[in-house]
Amino acid sequence: MSFSRRTLLSLPLAIPLGALPALAADPGPALIERFYAQLLAVMKEGKRLTFDQRFQRLAPAVAQTFDLGLMTRIAVGPGWTQIAADQQQRLAGAFTRYTISNYARRFDDWGGERFEVSPTTTANANGVIVDSRIIKSNGEPVTLKYLMHQDGAGAWKVMDVYLSGTVSELAARRSEFASVLQRSGADGLVRMIDEKTAALRSG
Numbered sequence: 001m002s003f004s005r006r007t008l009l010s011l012p013l014a015i016p017l018g019a020l021p022a023l024a025a026d027p028g029p030a031l032i033e034r035f036y037a038q039l040l041a042v043m044k045e046g047k048r049l050t051f052d053q054r055f056q057r058l059a060p061a062v063a064q065t066f067d068l069g070l071m072t073r074i075a076v077g078p079g080w081t082q083i084a085a086d087q088q089q090r091l092a093g094a095f096t097r098y099t100i101s102n103y104a105r106r107f108d109d110w111g112g113e114r115f116e117v118s119p120t121t122t123a124n125a126n127g128v129i130v131d132s133r134i135i136k137s138n139g140e141p142v143t144l145k146y147l148m149h150q151d152g153a154g155a156w157k158v159m160d161v162y163l164s165g166t167v168s169e170l171a172a173r174r175s176e177f178a179s180v181l182q183r184s185g186a187d188g189l190v191r192m193i194d195e196k197t198a199a200l201r202s203g
Contacts, residue, residue: 036115043110112137
């Protein structure tokens with residue numbers, strides 16, 4: 001398993017990071033630690049699991065960790081409010097399948113990598129930031145920051161991921177999605193996301 005910049009940008013994934021003073025420890029780091037533990041368990045079994053098995057194993061962890069509905073709305077951008085409710089549901093479903101498929105494809109083997117999570121968070125205008133690192137098998141660290149907020153039920157969930165501390169995954173998604181939405185509408189965007197998911201499954 002190699003963690004290149006391109007690989008990590010494929011994870012789920014335009015909100016500024018403008019940090020404020022550090023906060024006391026909260027449930028955010030614990031949630032990321034649990035998610036990493038589940039990722040690592042699947043990675044260590046990767047060679048014995050099919051893509052579909054990895055997908056099924058990771059689906060609950062991704063759903064518990066990420067606010068996929070909010071992330072879909074952010075990725076689609078302002079055009080979201082102009083989309084019919086049934087199409088919004090289809091987009092959210094497609095985005096969820098794509099996000100899980102990314103993890104199932106990218107984290108498919110273990111070569112000695114490990115994960116580190118800071119026990120404290122940093123306040124942000126949109127929630128809190130959880131700092132973490134993926135330590136590659138050669139010792140090289142890759143920084144990942146998770147922007148988290150409390151959802152309607154009061155649970156902490158991820159709403160964006162930043163590579164190297166600054167590169168917003170959702171900002172990249174919004175740029176891509178907006179052009180497809182403008183050109184082909186919501187149905188075209190669902191098709192495009194589904195095609196990306198299919199490519200991950202067969203890749």
